[in-house]
Structures are given as structure tokens and as C-alpha cells.
Amino acid sequence: MVRLDNLGGQEATTKTAMMVRFDQVSKSFGMTKVLNELELEVPPGEKLAVIGPSGSGKTTILRLLMTLERPNAGIIEVDGEPLWHERKGNQLVPASEQHLRRMRTKIGMVFQQFNLFPHMKVLRNVMEAPVRVLGVPQEQAEAQAKRLLDMVGLSQKLDAYPAQLSGGQQQRVAIARALALKPKVMLFDEVTSALDPELVGEVLQVVRELTHSRDMTMLMVTHEMRFARESSDRVVMFDHGKIIEAGPPELIFTNPAHERTRGFLKAVLERG
Amino acid sequence: MIWDNSFALSVLPVIAQGLAITVLITFTGTAIALCIGLVLAIMRRARAKWISLPAEAFVEFVRATPLLVQLFFLYFGLPVFGISLSALVTGIIGIGLNYSAYTAEVYRAGIEGVPRGQWEAARALNFSHGQTWVRIILPQAVRKVIPALGNYLIAMFKDTPILASISVLEMLEQAQIVGSENFRYLEPMTLVGLLFILVSYPATLLVRRLEVRYGQVR
Numbered sequence: 206m207v208r209l210d211n212l213g214g215q216e217a218t219t220k221t222a223m224m225v226r227f228d229q230v231s232k233s234f235g236m237t238k239v240l241n242e243l244e245l246e247v248p249p250g251e252k253l254a255v256i257g258p259s260g261s262g263k264t265t266i267l268r269l270l271m272t273l274e275r276p277n278a279g280i281i282e283v284d285g286e287p288l289w290h291e292r293k294g295n296q297l298v299p300a301s302e303q304h305l306r307r308m309r310t311k312i313g314m315v316f317q318q319f320n321l322f323p324h325m326k327v328l329r330n331v332m333e334a335p336v337r338v339l340g341v342p343q344e345q346a347e348a349q350a351k352r353l354l355d356m357v358g359l360s361q362k363l364d365a366y367p368a369q370l371s372g373g374q375q376q377r378v379a380i381a382r383a384l385a386l387k388p389k390v391m392l393f394d395e396v397t398s399a400l401d402p403e404l405v406g407e408v409l410q411v412v413r414e415l416t417h418s419r420d421m422t423m424l425m426v427t428h429e430m431r432f433a434r435e436s437s438d439r440v441v442m443f444d445h446g447k448i449i450e451a452g453p454p455e456l457i458f459t460n461p462a463h464e465r466t467r468g469f470l471k472a473v474l475e476r477g
Numbered sequence: 478m479i480w481d482n483s484f485a486l487s488v489l490p491v492i493a494q495g496l497a498i499t500v501l502i503t504f505t506g507t508a509i510a511l512c513i514g515l516v517l518a519i520m521r522r523a524r525a526k527w528i529s530l531p532a533e534a535f536v537e538f539v540r541a542t543p544l545l546v547q548l549f550f551l552y553f554g555l556p557v558f559g560i561s562l563s564a565l566v567t568g569i570i571g572i573g574l575n576y577s578a579y580t581a582e583v584y585r586a587g588i589e590g591v592p593r594g595q596w597e598a599a600r601a602l603n604f605s606h607g608q609t610w611v612r613i614i615l616p617q618a619v620r621k622v623i624p625a626l627g628n629y630l631i632a633m634f635k636d637t638p639i640l641a642s643i644s645v646l647e648m649l650e651q652a653q654i655v656g657s658e659n660f661r662y663l664e665p666m667t668l669v670g671l672l673f674i675l676v677s678y679p680a681t682l683l684v685r686r687l688e689v690r691y692g693q694v695r
Contacts, residue, residue: 271597271600271601273597273601309600309601310603313601316594316597316598316601318592318594319594320592320597321598322595322598322613322617324616324617333602334603337608337612338603382602383601386602
């Protein structure tokens with residue numbers, strides 16, 4: 206269990222046990238600092254809701270984890286291994302593409318804009334990565350894809366193209382597609398923000414079922430406060446690139462400690 | 478000088494031979510332009526400067542110089558370096574390379590038209606660079622530019638007479654030879670024009686249908 210010699214037993218154990226760990230992570234876009242020495246630890250299996258005003262850096266933590274953006278400083282660990290770095294002897298050096306590809310097998314992401322492949326039918330969208338990336342045999346990948354699409358309620362749409370589906374249906378396909386690679390960590394980036402209001406429910410229902418039935422670690426950036434309250438183990442509130450408050454949902458939503466959290470929740474709940 | 482029907486009929490087979498060469502040039506030239514253009518477009522997107530810069534330089538060079546000059550350069554210049562190819566092969570390579578600079582720009586528009594989310598989804602699903610290009614990006618990019626590429630194919634067809642300048646026996650060159658042998662140019666040249674229309678007009682209609690089907694970039 207002990208990973209680094211210079212750490213005491215207790216501390217080393219807790220750190221290796223974390224599924225996701227941000228250590229002093231900073232990220233800027235040009236002059237704008239989106240993450241400011243962020244510290245965050247997510248234990249395995251936790252369903253973490255990430256809330257906060259737009260531009261507070263919520264989405265950026267998901268994009269860093271999915272290796273879509275590179276941090277400017279700090280260490281990110283996933284499943285006990287540095288994500289953007291590799292160990293060479295005692296040193297951490299920037300990760301090679303090979304290392305990044307290996308780390309990515311642990312992580313899956315669902316995007317705000319679905320990003321389905323428009324030139325592939327629904328079934329193919331879900332099968333393509335297992336077949337090409339993991340080398341799963343066609344029949345096996347197809348059976349798995351059908352199972353997943355059945356789980357998200359789309360077994361009738363296997364032969365449809367994404368453009369023929371509603372936004373809610375597309376997003377459910379996107380969830381099935383991400384699950385097909387069996388990630389240990391799933392990232393949900395405002396998965397209902399691009400949907401018409403009447404389609405939000407069907408997508409949240411699928412995500413909610415995942416929070417019950419899987420021991421997958423889930424990070425969910427969301428503006429759906431009721432969903433966050435009902436479906437997460439813990440809520441973190443972001444503001445200006447920092448976590449200003451974290452705790453169990455009952456506490457955050459009923460009795461937030463921080464003035465900014467109170468203001469934010471009030472604004473969001475009034476709008477909703 | 479009036480139109481002589483029997484003379485026109487007698488030269489038609491020779492000119493039709495020229496048409497066969499013209500079509501051959503167009504198809505092989507197009508094949509070169511489609512392949513090299515795609516390679517150039519992908520090279521130009523590379524982050525490594527030593528890959529993107531040569532492609533960019535080639536495209537700019539070709540676009541900034543006339544096709545005729547490029548053909549003369551290949552035809553008279555290559556033998557100096559010990560490479561001697563037939564006029565036909567030189568012509569095909571020349572026109573193919575020339576058009577590859579233009580198809581590269583077409584592909585580029587198509588590639589840039591693929592939303593960033595597609596790249597991100599490909600990365601999130603852990604596709605390799607090669608798989609991302611082949612499975613995700615190019616099928617979408619190429620589909621959008623099929624009509625534009627079709628237009629370049631027609632343009633190349635109409636540019637083939639330039640190869641007469643390096644004595645390739647395409648349609649115009651055949652007509653010129655027939656004309657000078659008989660001191661009559663009206664019929665052969667008219668036939669050349671008619672045969673061009675006969676091929677390129679239906680081709681234009683076909684491209685229009687492709688535009689309806691695949692939509693158009695810009």
C-alpha cells in the first residue's frame with residue numbers, strides 16, 4: 206500500500222485509496238486563471254456532484270481528467286497513478302502519449318453536446334470504441350452494446366442515425382457509449398444543459414440509475430440541484446477556481462456554511 | 478470556309494482517341510490530386526512544424542505559379558536530374574500535383590468543418606490519432622466536400638488541353654495535328670468543343686445533384 210517512502214503509513218494509505226486526486230492543480234487560459242491550486246480527493250465509488258456558477262472552473266476539472274486540457278501546475282492522480290506525469294525512477298516526467306492512452310482506459314466522459322458520431326448508426330456508435338480500442342470481438346461488442354442500449358431504453362433505435370433522435374435520446378446513447386469501455390471513473394459534464402426541459406428527466410433518470418447500481422466513481426457537473434441533492438454522496442461548491450465548500454448534500458442544500466453558496470443556491474433555485 | 482460534314486466524320490475517330498487520352502489523364506490526375514491533397518491537408522494540421530511547413534510551402538508554391546510553367550519545369554527540368562518520363566506521364570503527374578494543392582484546401586475546409594466535440598469524443602473514447610482520423614474525422618470531412626471535389630474534377634478535365642503544350646496527344650493536340658495535315662481547323666476544333674461539352678455538362682449536372690445530397694461547404 207505504501208507508495209512513497211517519505212510518507213507516514215496513515216497518510217500514504219488514504220492517498221493510495223483515492224480514485225481521483227487533485228494536488229495543487231492550477232489551470233489558466235491566457236490571463237484567466239480557471240483553477241487555482243485546487244485540492245480535491247474523490248474516493249472510489251463516490252458520486253460527487255460539482256456545483257457552482259458558470260466560469261468557476263467546474264467543467265475544467267473534468268476536461269483535465271479526460272486529458273482534453275493540460276494542467277499548468279500540480280499533480281492529478283487517477284487510481285493511484287499520476288495522470289499527466291509518468292514516474293521515471295524517483296522523478297515525475299511529463300506523460301507520453303502511450304501513458305495517457307493507458308490512463309484514459311480508466312476514464313469515461315459524457316459531454317454537454319452529446320458529440321455522437323453522426324456518420325454512424327446508434328449501435329455502431331456504442332460498439333466502435335470497444336472494437337477498435339479494446340479489440341473486443343465484433344459479436345461480443347455488439348451484444349454488450351445492445352445490452353447497454355436496452356438499459357438506457359433505446360433498444361428500438363439501434364439502426365437510427367443520431368440526427369434522427371431527440372436530444373434526450375442522443376444523450377442516452379452517449380452514456381451507453383461511454384459505459385461500453387467500462388471506465389472506473391465517469392465524468393458527466395452538464396449532461397442536461399443542452400436539452401429541452403421536457404427531455405431532462407429521461408437523461409437524469411439514466412444517470413440516477415447508474416449512481417445506484419454501479420460502484421463506478423462519478424463526477425457530475427450539474428445545474429440540476431434537485432438531482433444533485435438526491436443522487437450524490439457529496440457536493441462540492443466551486444467559485445473562482447477553488448472549492449469553497451464541500452459536504453453531504455443534505456448539509457450543503459439546507460444549511461450551507463458559505464455566503465457565496467447561499468447566494469448561488471438561492472439564485473439557481475429561484476430560476477429553476 | 479464552310480462546314481464539311483464528311484471531313485468532320487473522317488476526323489472524328491482520331492479526335493475520339495484524343496478524348497480517351499483526355500479522360501485517362503483526368504481520372505489518373507484526379508486520383509493523384511485526391512490522394513496527395515488529402516496527405517497535404519493532414520500534414521498542414523500537424524503540430525510539428527517540420528511536417529506542416531513543407532506541405533504549406535508546396536501548396537503556396539503551386540497556387541502562386543501557372544500550371545503551364547509547372548508543366549514545362551517538369552518536362553524540361555526533370556531530365557536534367559536524370560529523370561526522364563514520357564510526356565503523358567509527366568503531364569499526368571504535373572496536373573495531378575497542381576490540383577492536389579487545390580484539393581488540399583478543399584479537404585482543409587472539410588476538416589475544419591468537423592466540430593471540435595468530435596475530436597474530444599474520439600479522445601474520450603481513447604481512439605489513437607490514426608483511428609481518430611480514419612474512423613471519425615475524415616468520413617465526416619470528406620462527405621461534406623464531395624461536391625467541391627467533383628467541381629475540381631470537372632475543372633481538371635477542362636484544363637487537360639494545356640498538356641498539348643508538352644505534346645501529349647490529348648484531344649486538342651490530336652485536333653491540331655489533324656488540322657495542320659489537312660489545312661482545315663474548323664471541323665476538328667468544333668468537334669473538340671462539342672466533345673468537351675458532351676462530357677462536362679452531364680458531369681456538372683451530376684455534381685449539382687451531389688450538392689443537394691451532401692450539402693455544400695461555404
